[in-house]
Amino acid sequence: xxxxxxxxxxxxxxxxxxxxxxxxxxxxxxxxxxxxxxxxxxxxxxxxxxxxxxxxxxxxxxxxxxxxxxxxxxxxxxxxxxxxxxxxxxxxxxxxxxxxxxxxxxxxxxxxxxxxxxxxxxxxxxxxxxxxxxxxxxxxxxxxxxxxxxxxxxxxxxxxxxxxxxxxxxxxxxxxxxxxxxxxxxxxxxxxxxxxxxxxxxxxxxxxxxxxxxxxxxxxxxxxxxxxxxxxxxxxxxxxxxxxxxxxxxxxxxxxxxxxxxxxxxxxxxxxxxxxxxxxxxxxxxxxxxxxxxxxxxxxxxxxxxxxxxxxxxxxxxxxxxxxxxxxxxxxxxxxxxxxxxxxxxxxxxxxxxxxxxxxxxxxxxxxxxxxxxxxxxxxxxxxxxxxxxxxxxxxxxxxxxxxxxxxxxxxxxxxxxxxxxxxxxxxxxxxxxxxxxxxxxxxxxxxxxxxxxxxxxxxxxxxxxxxxxxxxxxxxxxxxxxxxxxxxxxxxxxxxxxxxxxxxxxxxxxxxxxxxxxxxxxxxxxxxxxxxxxxxxxxxxxxxxxxxxxxxxxxxxxxxxxxxxxxxxxxxxxxxxxxxxxxxxxxxxxxxxxxxxxxxxxxxxxxxxxxxxxxxxxxxxxxxxxxxxxxxxxxxxxxxxxxxxxxxxxxxxxxxxxxxxxxx
Amino acid sequence: xxxxxxxxxxxxxxxxxxxxxxxxxxxxxxxxxxxxxxxxxxxxxxxxxxxxxxxxxxxxxxxxxxxxxxxxxxxxxxxxxxxxxxxxxxxxxxxxxxxxxxxxxxxxxxxxxxxxxxxxxxxxxxxxxxxxxxxxxxxxxxxxxxxxxxxxxxxxxxxxxxxxxxxxxxxxxxxxxxxxxxxxxxxxxxxxxxxxxxxxxxxxx
Ligand SMILES: Nc1nc2c(ncn2[C@@H]2O[C@H](COP(=O)(O)OP(=O)(O)O)[C@@H](O)[C@H]2O)c(=O)[nH]1
Ligand SMILES: [Mg+2]
Numbered sequence: 001x002x003x004x005x006x007x008x009x010x011x012x013x014x015x016x017x018x019x020x021x022x023x024x025x026x027x028x029x030x031x032x033x034x035x036x037x038x039x040x041x042x043x044x045x046x047x048x049x050x051x052x053x054x055x056x057x058x059x060x061x062x063x064x065x066x067x068x069x070x071x072x073x074x075x076x077x078x079x080x081x082x083x084x085x086x087x088x089x090x091x092x093x094x095x096x097x098x099x100x101x102x103x104x105x106x107x108x109x110x111x112x113x114x115x116x117x118x119x120x121x122x123x124x125x126x127x128x129x130x131x132x133x134x135x136x137x138x139x140x141x142x143x144x145x146x147x148x149x150x151x152x153x154x155x156x157x158x159x160x161x162x163x164x165x166x167x168x169x170x171x172x173x174x175x176x177x178x179x180x181x182x183x184x185x186x187x188x189x190x191x192x193x194x195x196x197x198x199x200x201x202x203x204x205x206x207x208x209x210x211x212x213x214x215x216x217x218x219x220x221x222x223x224x225x226x227x228x229x230x231x232x233x234x235x236x237x238x239x240x241x242x243x244x245x246x247x248x249x250x251x252x253x254x255x256x257x258x259x260x261x262x263x264x265x266x267x268x269x270x271x272x273x274x275x276x277x278x279x280x281x282x283x284x285x286x287x288x289x290x291x292x293x294x295x296x297x298x299x300x301x302x303x304x305x306x307x308x309x310x311x312x313x314x315x316x317x318x319x320x321x322x323x324x325x326x327x328x329x330x331x332x333x334x335x336x337x338x339x340x341x342x343x344x345x346x347x348x349x350x351x352x353x354x355x356x357x358x359x360x361x362x363x364x365x366x367x368x369x370x371x372x373x374x375x376x377x378x379x380x381x382x383x384x385x386x387x388x389x390x391x392x393x394x395x396x397x398x399x400x401x402x403x404x405x406x407x408x409x410x411x412x413x414x415x416x417x418x419x420x421x422x423x424x425x426x427x428x429x430x431x432x433x434x435x436x437x438x439x440x441x442x443x444x445x446x447x448x449x450x451x452x453x454x455x456x457x458x459x460x461x462x463x464x465x466x467x468x469x470x471x472x473x474x475x476x477x478x479x480x481x482x483x484x485x486x487x488x489x490x491x492x493x494x495x496x497x498x499x500x501x502x503x504x505x506x507x508x509x510x511x512x513x514x515x516x517x518x519x520x521x522x523x524x525x526x527x528x529x530x531x532x533x534x535x536x537x538x539x540x541x542x543x544x545x546x547x548x549x550x551x552x553x554x555x556x557x558x559x560x561x562x563x564x565x566x567x568x569x570x571x572x573x574x575x576x577x578x579x580x581x582x583x584x585x586x587x588x589x590x591x592x593x594x595x596x597x598x599x600x601x602x603x604x605x606x607x608x609x610x611x612x613x614x615x616x617x618x619x620x621x622x623x624x625x626x627x628x629x630x631x632x633x634x635x636x637x638x639x640x641x642x643x644x645x646x647x648x649x650x651x652x653x654x655x656x657x658x659x660x661x662x663x664x665x
Numbered sequence: 666x667x668x669x670x671x672x673x674x675x676x677x678x679x680x681x682x683x684x685x686x687x688x689x690x691x692x693x694x695x696x697x698x699x700x701x702x703x704x705x706x707x708x709x710x711x712x713x714x715x716x717x718x719x720x721x722x723x724x725x726x727x728x729x730x731x732x733x734x735x736x737x738x739x740x741x742x743x744x745x746x747x748x749x750x751x752x753x754x755x756x757x758x759x760x761x762x763x764x765x766x767x768x769x770x771x772x773x774x775x776x777x778x779x780x781x782x783x784x785x786x787x788x789x790x791x792x793x794x795x796x797x798x799x800x801x802x803x804x805x806x807x808x809x810x811x812x813x814x815x816x817x818x819x820x821x822x823x824x825x826x827x828x829x830x831x832x833x834x835x836x837x838x839x840x841x842x843x844x845x846x847x848x849x850x851x852x853x854x855x856x857x858x859x860x861x862x863x864x865x866x867x868x869x870x
Contacts, residue, residue: 041714041721090697121712121725370757371732374683374704381701415682415704415732451734487741491707499706545741546710546725553709 009036009141011134014047016091016126019502019557030091034128036141042096043145045117045138047128049088093117093125097145101541102159105135115139122543122550126558154536266470267577269570274562275305280312291330293319304517307508313427320514321424321440323433344432347406348399365405368413372401379418383503385426397425400435407439414449417442419498423507441510448494459493460486462588463527469578469585470528470571474535482545488552489527496523500530500556509561518572520590525575529568530559671714673723674838675745676831677775679767680752681760682731685790688821689752690728693831698822705730708742717835724835736770743775748784748838750830753799755789755818761799764807784837785814788830793820 015029032049101120107113113135114127128135139148151157282302286293293299308316318324323340324333351365359366376398380386386393400421405412421438428434447455463486467475478484491499496513498506513523531538534555538548575581576591586592678686687702694711708729715722727742729735749771753760764787777783789804801818808814815837817830 090695121710123712367759371682377700378702378704380703414734415730416706418704419706449734453734453737485741487707494706499703549708550710553707 004040006038007035008038008043009138010034011130011132011138013130013132014134015129015131016047016049017129018091029129029131030088032091034130034134034138036097036138042098044094044096045100045142046095047091047093049091051085051088052092091126093128095119095123095125097142100142100146100160101547102157102537104154104156104537105139105158106156107135118537118541118551120547122547122552122554124551124554151536151540153540157536157540159540265578265580266574269567269574272566272569272573274566275302277306278302278308278312278316280309283309283312283316291333292328293326296326300515300517304512304515308511310427310504310507313507313511314429314433317424317427317437317511317514318433320511321437322443323436323440340436341432344403344435348403350406351402364412368405369402371415372398372405372413372418375413375415375418376401380422380503383422383426386422393425396431396434397421400425400431400438403435404439404442408442408446411446411449416449416495419495420445423498423503423510426503427507441514444514445494445496456490456493459521459524460489462521463489463493463524465582465584465588466524466528466575467531469582470575471532471535474531474539477539478548481543481548483548488549489531491553492527492530493523497526500559501561502557505561509565512565518569519576521588522568522572524588525572526564526568528571529564530555532567532571533559533564671721671723672839672842673725674747674835674842675725675727676748676750676834676838677727677729677743677746677771678750678752679729679771680731680788681754681757681763684731684752684754684757684760685821686731686752687728689750689788689790689819689827689830690726692821692824692827694726696824698824700822715832715835717832717839720839722835722839724831726831740770740774743771746771746775746777747842748786748834749775750786750788750834751814752788752790753804754791755797755799755804756791756794758798761789761804761807768811779841781812782841784834784841785811786830786834786837787814787816789816789818790821792818792825793823 010033012033013031014034015031017029019028030049032047033053035044035046035048037044037046095117099119099121100117102118104116104118105113112129112131112133114129115135115138116127117125130138142148147161148158149161151159278299283299286295286299288294303316303320319326324336328336354362354365359369376394379397386397397418401413401418404417420441421434424437424441425434428437445455448459449455464475464484467478467486475484478486496506497509501509509526513526516522519525534551537543537551541547543551572589575585575589581591583592678690680686682704687705688698690711691702692698694713705728708727710725710727712723712725715724727746729742749768751764751767753764755761768785772780772783787804787808789799789801801816804818805816808816815830815833817826817833819826819830821827
């Protein structure tokens with residue numbers, strides 16, 4: 001069998017980079033060899049870790065691994081006798097070149113090039129880093145089997161140009177551009193002119209055809225996206241709005257020459273930078289003599305900009321998660337803590353003292369115990385804190401989750417909760433503190449876990465609303481590819497991106513989100529930012545429902561956190577400055593001013609930087625946080641559907657806003 | 666040499682949380698078991714190429730979260746399924762009792778053309794454990810009552826019978842397919858199942 005495999009190309013020193021903080025593996029870069037291999041069943045690109053090379057060749061295991069399957073568990077570890085080789089084998093890559101849909105090649109100036117391969121079903125492999133070069137040579141070999149063209153929109157993206165060799169030999173003029181598979185996207189718009197495709201294009205296919213496909217796309221960009229082509233007849237516009245932006249007001253109809261809401265209409269995205277994290281010295285400087293934090297808003301702003309030094313996380317998180325009140329004194333905090341310790345053990349005792357005899361008649365509790373049992377065994381076991389058999393921290397995880405069942409019996413235990421607890425426990429290293437901080441974190445996301453899943457549905461539709469305004473083109477694409485429900489963001493939202501970032505990154509991301517800056521529901525804008533970065537890949541590969549889901553699943557652990565946060569904040573600022581931002585979107589982001597009827601006092605602030613909570617404790621420091629605020633103070637946070645207070649601090653003012661938004665809608 | 670024509674079979678794995686769906690899928694596709702897989706959130710799939718009766722078939726195996734409340738959003742994946750693997754844990758009788766509702770829910774949501782003869786396979790997993798609580802006879806009885814669904818006892822951990830169970834669902838799904846007329850969609854191995862719901866201009870079917 002092995003003799004039938006012919007190596008067409010091979011290159012050593014090709015590495016996969018992994019995150020050492022998250023695994024027991026000590027090598028951040030796993031060395032391996034990349035092949036182009038002719039097999040009886042087709043031509044394959046393969047990558048194997050060095051450790052596996054000799055063994056696999058001896059044992060002729062090429063076929064065993066010769067499936068297109070690839071599991072996105074780069075950070076998990078196989079347990080087996082031959083530990084290292086086995087641990088490394090999971091990184092192996094193998095796929096038929098005919099399954100290749102596109103790839104990204106990046107060759108940074110002073111560094112080696114890397115390639116990310118993406119298959120037709122959306123499977124996305126980890127980047128292969130060519131430390132000693134060879135990426136171009138591989139692609140050159142590859143070109144003898146497939147035709148590749150560069151994306152006109154993304155320099156790093158290359159699309160495999162399907163497929164029929166005869167078709168490629170024809171001139172573009174002979175080719176009916178509308179029936180060629182690679183122009184399905186064009187076709188989509190042409191066949192549905194009401195979707196906003198300029199009719200001019202249909203009259204002038206020659207221009208488009210002449211220049212080949214990249215020109216087509218440029219043409220689309222230049223003409224479709226250019227502002228002067230966006231003015232459309234009113235009736236058509238109304239139809240469009242009705243159809244595509246449900247819930248959006250068409251009050252602008254009587255405005256002559258009303259323009260389509262599109263990306264080009266948004267103000268340019270400002271450049272946003274991240275800063276240093278909050279350090280101990282700085283943190284200490286905020287406390288006055290009785291231990292009260294003097295400038296809460298400034299503290300939050302620093303955390304939003306740069307996060308928290310891991311050394312003081314356990315302390316700062318207690319404020320962010322409502323364990324301590326922001327305006328508490330040292331003395332009050334001591335009392336608070338003592339009460340919380342007592343409370344915790346009281347609730348823990350409640351389930352601890354249920355006998356197995358009793359539990360036989362208490363199915364609900366038994367079921368929850370079963371779920372927790374199973375999930376504790378499979379929560380972040382590759383992280384040092386939870387790894388190894390009989391790790392005592394697993395028991396702590398279990399106890400906290402069981403106690404949470406008692407604390408919030410109506411919600412109980414739902415899968416995903418253990419994912420939220422794990423990073424908190426790692427930071428707190430203390431059962432009681434971790435429990436209460438977990439309860440605080442859950443307060444923000446508990447609607448995600450409710451039986452009817454309404455919280456999830458609301459948020460996914462809110463992403464949709466935001467996308468319609470931020471990027472109508474991508475939005476229309478997703479809608480026409482069965483993905484308008486944004487289900488592929490489900491995991492992101494359910495557990496706040498927990499599975500998408502490395503452990504230390506998720507801690508950073510969460511503390512940023514917990515500041516409630518720069519607006520409410522900022523996590524939804526983070527979703528927009530990630531999707532914005534994947535736009536070319538999704539659209540130019542013409543991915544459908546299945547492939548989009550797969551690709552989005554597979555980019556987990558390779559999303560750059562800081563870039564994403566900067567982009568997200570930039571998008572927020574764009575939206576905020578946008579004059580025609582639909583009311584529904586303002587509502588999602590908490591940018592609606594409080595109605596006059598609520599409070600004359602408050603109405604003074606309408607349109608200014610913040611504010612609804614004149615009475616809140618930190619109102620004095622509001623001056624310190626000018627442009628960041630959306631329309632409400634950062635100390636408040638309305639939940640997704642605006643019907644539940646999500647932060648104990650803001651309970652009072654939330655209810656005001658809730659009523660306010662009801663009045664306004 | 667195998668034909669380049671590929672057929673895509675979409676197979677859904679269903680069953681209560683923790684019965685071993687993710688482990689079975691990984692054992693089948695990647696031939697490995699790890700007790701460190703995370704609980705599934707949302708949905709994902711793996712693909713594997715297999716030969717079924719001399720045909721090269723790409724199996725797209727979908728794995729979803731088992732907890733009941735996540736099903737309402739998850740049903741989008743049932744659409745266009747060619748086969749369904751129902752899994753229970755032989756040490757947990759309640760997971761066996763759930764099979765009825767998993768099957769019913771699937772048939773309602775996926776609404777296959779011929780529900781009576783839809784290719785199901787039932788897997789009783791974790792037979793490597795000592796504390797078995799559902800007998801093979803009982804499981805077989807249920808399978809028989811549902812139109813003779815093939816029944817397999819497996820261990821994802823020790824790779825017992827996993828291959829056979831998935832091979833069976835592939836084979837039965839292929840048999841159904843060929844009844845309907847095979848749709849060979851060279852060169853793209855992804856069959857856009859959604860075509861059934863929404864006609865597309867260039868469907869080769
Ligand atoms: N002993 C044993 N344990 C298994 C087997 N299959 C899965 N498990 C374990 O059962 C738990 C749940 O498995 P998982 O595949 O995540 O279940 P899922 O929720 O149905 O996807 C994990 O701790 C697995 O390690 C098996 O065949 N034998
Ligand atoms: Mg699973």
